[in-house]
Each structure stands twice: as C-alpha cells, then as structure tokens.
Amino acid sequence: MKIIAVCGMGIGTSVLLKMNAEKVLAKLDIDADVEAADMGVARGAAQTADIVLTSQELAEELGDVPAEVIVINNFFDLEEITEKLTAAVE
Amino acid sequence: MAFNLAESLSSIVTQANAADWRAAIRLAGDGLVSGGATTDAYTDEMIAAVEKHGPYIVIAPGIALAHSRPSPAVLTGGLSWVGLATPVEFGNKANDPVNLVIGLAAVDHDAHLTVMRALAGVLSDSSAMERLTAATSPDDVRAVLGGLAAVA
Numbered sequence: 001m002k003i004i005a006v007c008g009m010g011i012g013t014s015v016l017l018k019m020n021a022e023k024v025l026a027k028l029d030i031d032a033d034v035e036a037a038d039m040g041v042a043r044g045a046a047q048t049a050d051i052v053l054t055s056q057e058l059a060e061e062l063g064d065v066p067a068e069v070i071v072i073n074n075f076f077d078l079e080e081i082t083e084k085l086t087a088a089v090e
Numbered sequence: 091m092a093f094n095l096a097e098s099l100s101s102i103v104t105q106a107n108a109a110d111w112r113a114a115i116r117l118a119g120d121g122l123v124s125g126g127a128t129t130d131a132y133t134d135e136m137i138a139a140v141e142k143h144g145p146y147i148v149i150a151p152g153i154a155l156a157h158s159r160p161s162p163a164v165l166t167g168g169l170s171w172v173g174l175a176t177p178v179e180f181g182n183k184a185n186d187p188v189n190l191v192i193g194l195a196a197v198d199h200d201a202h203l204t205v206m207r208a209l210a211g212v213l214s215d216s217s218a219m220e221r222l223t224a225a226t227s228p229d230d231v232r233a234v235l236g237g238l239a240a241v242a
Contacts, residue, residue: 008143011196012157015203016149019210036199038159039143056184057144073184075149076214 001032004045006054010038017053017075024081051088093208094239100125102228104173111180112137115156118193121170128195132163148182157194167197189223
C-alpha cells in the first residue's frame with residue numbers, strides 16, 4: 001500500500017504526519033510505504049497512491065485525486081490517525 | 091540519553107505577546123534569526139506560506155509549526171520556541187487558538203529528521219505538553235525538555 005503525507009512545503013507537517021502514521025501502521029500490522037510530499041509533488045504522487053493523509057485546508061487545495069483523501073485534525077493524536085486509517089483500509 | 095530538543099532550539103521565549111498570527115510567526119522568525127539559523131527573508135517566507143496554503147500549520151490543538159521550504163534564507167536551519175501569553179487565532183477551525191508557535195527552518199529535506207523525530211515525540215506527549223505550555227520562563231522549557239531526554 002502506498003500512502004502520502006502531504007503538507008505545503010514537504011519538510012515540516014508532512015514529516016511529522018509521516019512519522020506518526022508509520023507508528024500507527026506498525027501497530028496495526030499494515031504493510032505500507034509512507035512518503036512525505038509537498039503540494040506540487042503530491043498532485044502527481046496522489047495519482048498512484050492508495051491513501052493521502054493531510055489537513056483540512058490542504059485537502060481542499062489538493063482537489064480531486066484518485067487516492068482516498070483522509071483529513072487529520074490533530075497530527076499528534078495517534079487515536080485519530082488509527083481510527084481514520086483503519087476505516088480507510090477496511 | 092536521548093536527543094535533547096532544547097539543544098536544537100535557536101531561541102526560547104515564553105509569555106510573548108502577539109497581536110495576530112502574522113506577529114506570532116514573526117516572533118518565531120526573529121528567534122531563528124537571533125540564533126543565526128535564518129535571515130529575515132525566511133520569516134516573510136513562513137508568513138507567505140500561510141497566506142498561500144491557509145492555516146494548516148496549526149497541526150494540533152494550540153500548536154502552530156511555522157515553516158517554509160529550504161531556501162537561500164536558511165543559513166544553518168534550526169528551531170525556535172515561542173510561548174504566547176495570550177492565545178492567538180490562526181483561522182484553523184479544529185485547532186485554534188494557538189498558544190505555542192514553533193519556528194522550523196531546514197537546509198534540505200533530510201538534515202533535520204533527528205530533530206523532527208524528537209519534536210514529534212515531545213508534541214505527542216500530552217503530560218509534557220501541559221508542562222511546556224504552562225512554562226513561564228525559557229529555563230522552565232529547557233528543564234522539561236532536558237528531563238524528557240534524560241528518561242527517554
């Protein structure tokens with residue numbers, strides 16, 4: 001499974017989101033490759049990814065992509081990430 | 091002993107006053123500049139990033155991670171810490187108002203990963219965050235961060 005964590009710049013929030021998503025995926029025993037990307041890269045990468053993780057504002061900016069877009073409100077709430085990822089992969 | 095985030099902070103201020111989100115980001119930018127991490131241009135780039143992409147940098151309740159991309163305005167990269175006396179609205183529905191702004195500057199996409207991992211560890215530790223947001227002096231902040239590194 002391919003997952004992209006998206007932020008505006010690709011160095012800050014997406015990196016934190018990627019780290020926490022990897023923690024959650026390991027706990028759920030889901031084999032996935034998580035990549036951090038900025039908005040420009042993400043538009044392309046989202047064409048081949050299964051899931052996009054991002055914030056509300058950026059999900060709107062990203063627009064329609066084939067991947068399932070999951071909005072995370074609190075990047076440090078592992079329960080929120082767990083719940084939303086579980087729902088998406090089922 | 092684990093990585094001590096306090097050692098990576100270019101500057102720490104607490105009880106700071108900012109009239110709005112731009113002023114709050116400017117304080118975080120000033121902290122990076124005073125620590126030699128960036129030039130003033132990077133502060134403008136952090137503000138422009140929010141103008142372009144919206145207040146998505148408010149990544150958790152009360153916490154904004156102000157940053158832009160690697161650029162010539164980033165000299166060495168670093169982190170700054172700004173605790174606000176009065177919380178400021180960034181326009182983020184889920185996580186406003188903000189009482190902690192962390193300024194982040196990186197020279198490239200990989201150099202800062204150790205720091206980011208330490209930062210992620212601190213920000214996801216809710217009891218540490220309670221003490222950090224209540225800190226009234228830079229020494230308090232350093233003491234909490236140092237204590238986390240010692241037990242990790």
